[in-house]
Amino acid sequence: MLKIEDVKVGDKLECINDNNKDFNVGDIYKVNHIDKNGIMLSGFHGYWLVGVLQYFKKKEQSQYTFDDLIDVAKKAVRDGVLQSFTFGRDLKDLDLISVVSIDNRKHIFNYQSTKSGIKHIQSLYKETFVIETVADALRVDYQRSVVLLQSGEKLVLKDHKSLNSMPASLFYRIFKGATVEQERGRDD
Numbered sequence: 001m002l003k004i005e006d007v008k009v010g011d012k013l014e015c016i017n018d019n020n021k022d023f024n025v026g027d028i029y030k031v032n033h034i035d036k037n038g039i040m041l042s043g044f045h046g047y048w049l050v051g052v053l054q055y056f057k058k059k060e061q062s063q064y065t066f067d068d069l070i071d072v073a074k075k076a077v078r079d080g081v082l083q084s085f086t087f088g089r090d091l092k093d094l095d096l097i098s099v100v101s102i103d104n105r106k107h108i109f110n111y112q113s114t115k116s117g118i119k120h121i122q123s124l125y126k127e128t129f130v131i132e133t134v135a136d137a138l139r140v141d142y143q144r145s146v147v148l149l150q151s152g153e154k155l156v157l158k159d160h161k162s163l164n165s166m167p168a169s170l171f172y173r174i175f176k177g178a179t180v181e182q183e184r185g186r187d188d
Helices: 050-055 066-078 111-123 134-139 168-175
Strands: 012-015 028-035 038-041 056-058 082-089 095-101 106-110 126-130 145-148 154-156 179-183
Touching: 028 111, 038 050, 050 056, 066 082, 066 095, 066 111, 095 111, 106 111, 126 134, 134 168
Parallel strands: none
Antiparallel strands: 012 028, 012 056, 028 038, 082 095, 095 106, 126 179, 145 154, 145 179
């Protein structure tokens, strides 16, 4: 059983027992206040006596924190990978972050989804497209692209400097139908 000495302000507690009408199994609450007699949890405007700890376990910390998610989102906005992000709270008074990608898709992440939020934002740095027009050929970043030819061979463009000076119309004719994978926006 979890003891008051094992808990500190900022810890996340996960409900593991549904024998209490106020908590649901799997719900996660942040400890806002603690003293020797009890705790205050985010989402509840009240004081809980120490006995409430029998319904919880400490949530294992992932390698990422919610602050890391905010930092990744900030950088992605600066890099032009995200259109925007906003920080807020849900109905249980838990922090959340809403991100809007450059194609206007919106995703919301909270403490439980910090790791998946970071992975999602990192995935936006990669784009994949097929060269079907001269405009597609103009999108190719020669320093950050790998071209997957229709034959299955991979061509790292930065290793072939002569391609860099090739006119886009010729590049299009040679590589039409090839798939381009490239990073975008990174300046790190």
